[in-house]
Amino acid sequence: MPSAFTRALGFAALLSCLATCQVDAGASDPQEFTQIERGRYLSVLSDCGGCHTAPGGKPFAGGRAIETPFGNVISPNVTPDLETGIGAWSDKQFDAAVRRGIGRTGAHLYPAMPYNAYTMMSHDDVLAIRAYLNSLEPVRNTRDTNTLPFPFNIRSVMAVWNALYFRAGDYKPNPAKSAEWNRGKFIVDGPAHCGACHTPKTQLGGDRADQYLEGANLQGWSAPDITNARATGLGNWTTDDIASYLKSGHNRFTAATGPMAEAVELSTSQMTDDDRTAIAIYLKSLPGKEHASGLAPIDAKVMTAGGAIYRDQCSACHGIEGKGVPYLFPSLVDSTMVRAKDPTTVIRMVLRGARSVGTRGEPTAPGMPSYGWQLDDRQVADVLSYVRNSGGSPAATVDPSDVARVRSETTARSD
């Protein structure tokens, strides 16, 4: 039994801690359930935990290397630790960081932190996220420095970037559209920052507004077109198909792997059904672009060779006709990823294999084995050219040099 004295001492220490924590942590009140819960959900929509958690590390304690075309940015600790986290930040400083990309010292943040999307959230939204982060256990974790080369290591360069690509301001609902559509657009463009991966970037890493959500290449993956385009996007998916995919990582056509698997696990699977439907309604409203066919005719030899490889290596799971098994093996004839203009992901899947996400709703998490050790660049190109031109709408053939590129780009990456 501890003595009455030590207990009293402990109690006093606890009180003083509570008092200081409260002052330093921007004065949010741990009693404010409503605000904290709203912040927790907004942090799910925003997938804060994805970037601000190192592999195997404590949630929100930072330290994860975020790969950008300009070098790695190391995510900071956003737990309320006074020294290494954001415990000592004022609400105003926090809001400036999240919505305007201005750090505590006034220096610019890199847009690996998607403040250009988070700016659509309201001041109250951001304070709610702050209140939620304040409710976490403070974790002491100093981050490594970023590894950006010159000139990107000079943060003031970002002022130029902001002038080019950043438009501050809360989300303004479109009164001509339904509440659901507006909610969907707010989530997609705001907290969920879908464009970070799905909208192609300029040389400087800004969004190419003319190709909004039409698919992009990053981190050794090609993120697919998520507009309603029929050939390359979600045109054949119903809103339920989209909602199911976001909820469980799986639907009757396909499964989430790679970075999307993580987004499903940490963010979309934890959203409300209403929000997933709102996202689906919004995405289905985006016409995207139907790419003119005009493809060069395919060499019959490629189809023969690719077809033979397909029968040997692929048909056991995906079926002779490429239709797969719903919720288990993706249907290749229905897959727009297979037909994407940029074949990076589908090449990577064949070379490296991939594990789909396991969720509460779909715990199986089936995997695709690696064939990179077994098929050479020409064989991978042939089988993919065959798959891209069997059933569904045709797509450009894959060249062995594409395979060589992906092979070299992914050699040193973890899966």
Add this chain to the structure above:
Amino acid sequence: MARKLPKKDVVIVGFGWTGAIMANELTDEGLDVIAFERGPWRDAPTEFPPGYMQDELRYRVRHELFLRPDQLTFTFRNNMRQTALPIRSWGAFMPPNGVGGGGVHWNGEMWRFLPSDFVLKTHLTERYGAAFLPADMTIQDWGVTYDELEPHYDRFEYLCGTSGTAGNLRGKIQEGGNPFEGPRSRPYPTPAQPQPFSHTLFGKAARELGYKPFPQPSGNLSQAYTNPLGLRLGPCTYCGFCEWFGCSNYSKASPQTTILPYLIRKPNFTLRDKSEVIRINVDRSGQRATGVTYVDSSGEQWEQQADLVILSAYALFNVQLLLHSQIGQPYDPVTNTGVVGRNYTHQTISSVNGFFDSKKFNFNPFIGSGSIGMCVDEFNGDNFDHGPHGFVGGGYVGQVQTGARPIESTLVPPGTPKWGPEWKKAVRDNYLSTVKPGTGVHGSFYSYRDVYLDLDTTYKDRFGRPLMRITMDLKDNEIKQNKFLTDKFAEIIKAMGAEKLAVQYRTAPYDITTYQTTHLNGGAIMGTDPKTSVLNRYLQSWDVPNLFVMGASAFPQNPGYNPTLTVGALAYWSASAIRNQYLRKPGRLVDA
């Protein structure tokens, strides 16, 4: 000195089918469960992918998935007069190793035992009189009945998505199924697998001979299936690489495909692979298990304490661990006392290969699944009058050919030279037109006083513990049974239209170098009397009530079927007793 780890509610030793079932059941109960597996972690798409899994040399010939005898082996002798020698290369059976255990490399045959199998001694004595049984035969009733197990059979079948045709629905005999099976409460979860040509032809020939053939119940699925845990399985592709191999495309029921993805999401479950349990620890009273001691792959010893110990390794390892832990009295065949090691059995296997006219028959024999087959059950258990035949027991017979892999499928008719151009020509001429049922005669193996397991007096393992010794031979009863069944089987193969038959009977002495299924049973049997059984009817140790022992080591004798479905059903039966009775009032579930 072993280092102690924080105590858990439950420790599970061995992580195959029964370990996975128990882990899932007991974590559902809210208990904190840790499982130890001697072998490595294994998952379907990563460990046996379709890109290289169809490698007969690696998996079949070189035993890739099995325990290396260097790590642990057994000694063997045919009878008590001989000196046993260590098994240095597996032959008669293949001890599993690694996550999923035998559930990875099994064929997927999913048979229920006959209702009379569970009350065998009583049934045979009543029908034929005690004098009809051989004097040294030690068969027993199980202590559990078919009706009691039925819901648990059903649960395991639905977990796996079993493909089959019901033969007896709630007492009503069904056309196309096995008319001899016990009543089942509902149909199989998925329809029977479509049968290739030779299997269909066997069914036709059997029907014309007056039998009632039916498709073998299969854990290789006929269609996509979602099990009660929400896990998805795909349809079997008849690749012909099933038994001895892992299934990479989610179509063979295994712990990997039916339990693990669900189980590993639970926060109250932990699995340690590459961790070999070397002892179950008991307290000073000898009546309470305190946990286990295991060795990790660095050779470090650890002690894991727990309130409840589930022993769920392969049958032989269960018995061995009981002997090494000095739990239960070791069996002594001379004095006929003790229980641990008693009633050890195998399976009485034989086959008949049929050579057909290659101009008329093309079987495409490489098309197969692990549990494909058309079978007849007229000669199983006590489905026929044994009176005139002078033996007891029986088995199913069937064309259960699971493929025609190149190394093992170079069959030639009797009389062909063993090498040279004539042999090559004969292989070429016969490959497509030969029926090779493998374990086509799947006979029972009953228990005897001098067929048993004990600790070897000479050979020791790497920890200095005595190896376990197998003393086993085939008795006249099994040889007669096999002759009878094999002849009946040959008649059907002949009726299919075979020109030549190669009939192989099972004969004594028992051969430890020839594969005869991995269906080893007994040694830690269940029963109603602690003097003749290690476990009570709930698989609970009579001596140490917080120890439950799963697996075919509990079978008092082996019926003429593959064991896995009954092994799984017994695990569910035991789990149900733990959840509904033991946890409410820990202690003996049956008074001794």
